[in-house]
Amino acid sequence: GAGVSQSPSNKVTEKGKDVELRCDPISGHTALYWYRQRLGQGLEFLIYFQGNSAPDKSGLPSDRFSAERTGESVSTLTIQRTQQEDSAVYLCASSLAQRILTDTQYFGPGTRLTVL
Amino acid sequence: KQEVTQIPAALSVPEGENLVLNCSFTDSAIYNLQWFRQDPGKGLTSLLLIQSSQREQTSGRLNASLDKSSGRSTLYIAASQPGDSATYLCAVKTSGSRLTFGEGTQLTVNP
Numbered sequence A: 001g002a003g004v005s006q007s008p009s010n011k012v013t014e015k016g017k018d019v020e021l022r023c024d025p026i027s028g029h030t031a032l033y034w035y036r037q038r039l040g041q042g043l044e045f046l047i048y049f050q051g052n053s054a055p056d057k058s059g060l061p062s063d064r065f066s067a068e069r070t071g072e073s074v075s076t077l078t079i080q081r082t083q084q085e086d087s088a089v090y091l092c093a094s095s096l097a098q099r100i101l102t103d104t105q106y107f108g109p110g111t112r113l114t115v116l
Numbered sequence B: 001k002q003e004v005t006q007i008p009a010a011l012s013v014p015e016g017e018n019l020v021l022n023c024s025f026t027d028s029a030i031y032n033l034q035w036f037r038q039d040p041g042k043g044l045t046s047l048l049l050i051q052s053s054q055r056e057q058t059s060g061r062l063n064a065s066l067d068k069s070s071g072r073s074t075l076y077i078a079a080s081q082p083g084d085s086a087t088y089l090c091a092v093k094t095s096g097s098r099l100t101f102g103e104g105t106q107l108t109v110n111p
Helices: none
Strands: A005-007 A010-013 A019-024 A031-037 A043-050 A065-069 A075-079 A088-095 A111-115 B004-007 B010-014 B019-025 B032-038 B044-051 B056-059 B062-067 B072-077 B086-093 B099-101 B105-110
Touching (some): A005 A088, A010 A019, A019 A111, A043 A065, A043 A075, B004 B086, B010 B019, B019 B086, B032 B072, B044 B072
Parallel strands (some): B010 B105
Antiparallel strands (some): A005 A019, A031 A088, B004 B019, B032 B044, B032 B086, B086 B099
């Protein structure tokens, strides 16, 4: 079946512009995660959606970052007034979230964001 | 705050060698630990998941161990091949909502 997809694959923008990144999770996966990966570093957790529960936004680095999810489908991550330090690969993952001990996250290919 | 450290940051070996990648974490209250592989321009692929009550998991030439009390895990790769070249990431789950990742080990296997 189809995996997690993300669009665009690459985005170049100018400092101060807003950007919107999209994630299509695996069908039937109730949980959706956004991570950020700066060059040469590990992944940083940004935000988590689980069904109809309030999202866990504790990883968002500033109020310029926000995310939405429509039901158990598509999610968009929006970055307002982009800064050069926002340049990174933004990765989305989804999971069934049925058993916390064995739940595996499946990752998309990421969106590479470059802020000039 | 959970912190995950991976050693070494980079490793280059000749084909056929057995090798060990190391991961350590500061908070032993974890649900599970996962090893992922990341290829350039692609997403992460889960290799092995070890539940907190388990000591090790095996898949083909890969074996991962977990010592939760000491906050350590190792990924053992037997008979390495050039196709194993990638970045290997270790991640621990300490809540239902997030994984905490190390910075990865970049592995190069030379033919």
